[in-house]
Amino acid sequence: MAEGDAGEDQRAEVMRGGWAEAAAWLRRRAENIAAGMLAVMFVAFVLQIVFRYFLNFPVGWTSELTVVLWLWLVLWGAAFVVRESEEIRFDLLTASVGRRARIAMGILVALALVVLYGASLKASFDYVTFMKVEKSSYLKIRMDWLFSIYLVFLIAVIVRYVRLLWHLVRGRDPGAADLTKASSGL
Amino acid sequence: MSAAFAYALAAIIALSLLGLPVGHAMIAGSILYLHVKGLDMGTAAEQLLNGMYTSYVLLAIPLFILAAEFMNSGSIMDRLLRFCNALVGRFRGGLAQVNVLQSIVFASMSGSALADAAGSGKIMQTLMTRDGKYTAAFAAALTAASSVIGPIIPPSIPLVLYALVSDTSIGFLFLAGVVPGILLGLVQMGLIAVTAKRRNFPVEERVPLRELPRITREAFPALMMPVILLGCLYSGITTPTEAAAAAAAYALLISAFLYRSLSWGDIYQSLARSARITISIGMLIAGALVFNYVVTAENIPKTLAAFLKAYELSPIAFLVVVNLLLLALGCFLEGTTILLIIIPVLLPTAQALGIDPVHFGVMAVMNIMIGLVTPPYGLLLFMMVKIAEVPLNAIVREVLPFLAVMIAALALITFVPDLVLFLPRLLGYKG
Numbered sequence: 001m002a003e004g005d006a007g008e009d010q011r012a013e014v015m016r017g018g019w020a021e022a023a024a025w026l027r028r029r030a031e032n033i034a035a036g037m038l039a040v041m042f043v044a045f046v047l048q049i050v051f052r053y054f055l056n057f058p059v060g061w062t063s064e065l066t067v068v069l070w071l072w073l074v075l076w077g078a079a080f081v082v083r084e085s086e087e088i089r090f091d092l093l094t095a096s097v098g099r100r101a102r103i104a105m106g107i108l109v110a111l112a113l114v115v116l117y118g119a120s121l122k123a124s125f126d127y128v129t130f131m132k133v134e135k136s137s138y139l140k141i142r143m144d145w146l147f148s149i150y151l152v153f154l155i156a157v158i159v160r161y162v163r164l165l166w167h168l169v170r171g172r173d174p175g176a177a178d179l180t181k182a183s184s185g186l
Numbered sequence: 187m188s189a190a191f192a193y194a195l196a197a198i199i200a201l202s203l204l205g206l207p208v209g210h211a212m213i214a215g216s217i218l219y220l221h222v223k224g225l226d227m228g229t230a231a232e233q234l235l236n237g238m239y240t241s242y243v244l245l246a247i248p249l250f251i252l253a254a255e256f257m258n259s260g261s262i263m264d265r266l267l268r269f270c271n272a273l274v275g276r277f278r279g280g281l282a283q284v285n286v287l288q289s290i291v292f293a294s295m296s297g298s299a300l301a302d303a304a305g306s307g308k309i310m311q312t313l314m315t316r317d318g319k320y321t322a323a324f325a326a327a328l329t330a331a332s333s334v335i336g337p338i339i340p341p342s343i344p345l346v347l348y349a350l351v352s353d354t355s356i357g358f359l360f361l362a363g364v365v366p367g368i369l370l371g372l373v374q375m376g377l378i379a380v381t382a383k384r385r386n387f388p389v390e391e392r393v394p395l396r397e398l399p400r401i402t403r404e405a406f407p408a409l410m411m412p413v414i415l416l417g418c419l420y421s422g423i424t425t426p427t428e429a430a431a432a433a434a435a436y437a438l439l440i441s442a443f444l445y446r447s448l449s450w451g452d453i454y455q456s457l458a459r460s461a462r463i464t465i466s467i468g469m470l471i472a473g474a475l476v477f478n479y480v481v482t483a484e485n486i487p488k489t490l491a492a493f494l495k496a497y498e499l500s501p502i503a504f505l506v507v508v509n510l511l512l513l514a515l516g517c518f519l520e521g522t523t524i525l526l527i528i529i530p531v532l533l534p535t536a537q538a539l540g541i542d543p544v545h546f547g548v549m550a551v552m553n554i555m556i557g558l559v560t561p562p563y564g565l566l567l568f569m570m571v572k573i574a575e576v577p578l579n580a581i582v583r584e585v586l587p588f589l590a591v592m593i594a595a596l597a598l599i600t601f602v603p604d605l606v607l608f609l610p611r612l613l614g615y616k617g
Binding site (some may be wrong): 009031032034035036037038039041042043045048049053063066067068070072073074075078082083093094102105106108109112113116117119122123124126127128139147150154157174 | 468
């Protein structure tokens with residue numbers, strides 16, 4: 001996992017003015033929600049164990065709730081909480097090249113992602129809306145609602161990479177991940 | 187293998203080499219595959235959503251992460267380290283021995299090597315280098331090596347991932363990890379004992395035996411955590427996922443109420459940190475779910491199995507090849523990616539050769555975890571560079587002997603499956 005402070009510095013630079021403050025505020029709220037989802041998941045599991053083994057009263061809705069939360073936590077988080085610098089990636093190459101090469105690589109990658117995710121948007125929307133015919137087994141929630149988080153995720157990632165692309169085209173170095181410091185010994 | 191698959195594979199490799207997060211690279215590459223093949227691109231959404239929605243067993247991962255976060259409070263660590271010190275601190279190279287022992291103890295509470303290095307490993311680094319007792323490079327190399335034990339001894343996040351891709355029981359996999367994990371600890375302790383004489387490592391102040399009961403009593407509730415976890419699992423009281431939740435609940439109870447070392451703020455921080463780690467691993471799983479659909483659609487695992495069968499490889503030869511392949515891949519690829527993408531491709535061949543899936547899984551996980559300390563791309567090494575503030579090449583030089591004994595242990599595990607399997611068999615595994 002590449003979790004780095006490199007992104008921090010870069011962000012401090014990028015984030016100036018009220019617009020940036022608002023974005024930072026939103027990101028913190030997004031993290032609150034992610035932590036909240038994990039907390040609810042944990043409590044639901046504990047309830048499930050207590051109900052089944054101590055009260056002899058098995059409940060099904062908890063396992064459905066937890067699995068929905070797992071799906072939402074990952075996609076919500078990938079859309080709004082985790083920064084590019086925190087995601088698991090292979091950064092040996094980006095860390096070892098110069099600034100210009102890194103910007104060029106960044107542009108290529110962001111462009112590819114925006115194009116491919118964008119191309120799948122329509123079909124993904126069709127799949128998710130098609131799922132309205134099904135309902136979840138315990139909570140009876142329409143599946144298109146449960147799966148709608150995927151569309152949120154897709155659109156948020158596209159928007160993020162368009163923004164990244166904009167910064168890159170204007171010549172802002174994406175910053176090497178933590179490995180610049182680390183690989184100095186090699 | 188179709189041209190579309192070649193494009194997809196090339197795209198995934200190129201995009202991740204150029205710095206795209208691996209999860210996104212796998213999803214994007216799979217979308218490219220669907221497009222070139224003229225298939226419905228909504229299949230990516232379908233595979234991801236249904237895969238995540240139906241893999242109930244994966245819920246154990248966030249819960250194990252959470253449990254380890256709850257246990258990571260200062261007060262619990264102090265008690266456990268005092269306990270380890272009372273047991274092995276008296277020997278030559280005492281603190282180095284404590285480092286290995288604490289890794290075994292913390293391994294039974296957490297499922298991730300990186301978490302162990304960042305948590306108790308960081309404290310050990312400080313303790314070992316204080317007053318110049320050990321060089322920072324040796325301490326860092328040892329902490330990296332001993333953290334490898336974390337995900338071998340249950341609970342183990344990599345073994346949960348393996349259970350997912352191989353359809354093997356988590357319970358038996360966890361049991362199977364116990365002996366290899368302890369074996370890793372023993373070879374490291376042996377190496378330290380030999381090195382300690384040669385390099386004249388310091389001895390810690392002897393803790394009088396009469397104090398042992400008190401020190402044990404203080405650490406006892408924390409030491410009970412693996413008992414709770416495994417007890418829930420093997421008594422059949424709970425499912426593996428519920429056992430993870432029970433472990434997290436127990437960890438919360440003792441650290442918040444018994445030891446009073448967690449405030450509300452700390453609990454929130456634990457939740458937020460666990461959520462972030464969950465999201466990172468989750469995205470990788472999501473990408474792998476989509477890409478594995480492509481791999482299966484292309485019939486890659488079966489083709490490979492048929493191909494290898496033509497060579498009439500013996501099971502042992504196959505295992506040796508797999509080990510060499512994984513060690514090589516581990517130098518360049520992140521462990522979770524190997525587990526989710528490469529292992530499913532190799533599994534059908536292993537099965538066709540009659541290799542036990544539990545044995546294969548533990549061996550593969552042990553190999554991949556050793557990959558975390560293999561230069562040039564060893565995440566544990568990078569982490570220790572950050573924590574210990576020593577250059578990578580200094581750590582690499584000190585880690586090589588540890589790497590050698592760990593690979594020897596891996597070879598032993600590979601050639602003697604009974605070492606892995608006798609414990610699960612004792613508890614009813616039929617394999």
